[in-house]
Amino acid sequence: MGAEEPDLYRDTWVRYLGYANEVGESFRALVPVPVVWASYGVATAYVTADAIDKGRKAATAHAEDPTRVGVAVVDTFVWQGLASVAIPGFTINRLCAASLALLGSLTRWPLPLRRWATTALGLAAIPLIITPIDRTVDFLMDSSLRKIYGTPGEPPKPH
Numbered sequence: 001m002g003a004e005e006p007d008l009y010r011d012t013w014v015r016y017l018g019y020a021n022e023v024g025e026s027f028r029a030l031v032p033v034p035v036v037w038a039s040y041g042v043a044t045a046y047v048t049a050d051a052i053d054k055g056r057k058a059a060t061a062h063a064e065d066p067t068r069v070g071v072a073v074v075d076t077f078v079w080q081g082l083a084s085v086a087i088p089g090f091t092i093n094r095l096c097a098a099s100l101a102l103l104g105s106l107t108r109w110p111l112p113l114r115r116w117a118t119t120a121l122g123l124a125a126i127p128l129i130i131t132p133i134d135r136t137v138d139f140l141m142d143s144s145l146r147k148i149y150g151t152p153g154e155p156p157k158p159h
Contacts, residue, residue: 009049028093
């Protein structure tokens with residue numbers, strides 16, 4: 001038995017593309033809004049590519065069962081969409097907006113310094129929010145969609 005091949009979207013540098021929107025949100029105070037939206041484009045492309053990849057792998061492993069292919073694609077896309085794009089993007093956006101407002105109220109720092117401090121805080125928060133968000137999305141998925149179709153790779157449970 002050989003070692004399992006690394007997953008391009010989970011085990012290599014490619015996975016960092018999923019954090020592009022969090023970086024974009026961190027820099028929102030310093031860059032034009034279209035740059036932030038472009039970062040969401042990169043993260044969404046990553047999510048879509050990972051979902052397609054998991055669908056292809058499911059199709060290879062379960063060619064006789066197209067339902068499992070669909071489940072693999074949907075589960076990956078929803079999970080990644082929530083855990084890599086929607087929730088962390090919202091979290092960093094609100095953290096940075098609140099910190100910029102608080103720095104404006106509580107300090108006499110010039111605006112450029114407040115913007116850079118907000119960006120640094122946003123970037124520093126990214127590694128801290130990943131695990132709690134991932135665990136929350138696992139719980140949400142296990143409590144909702146996965147009750148309908150089961151965990152990817154396992155047959156759906158009878159009702």
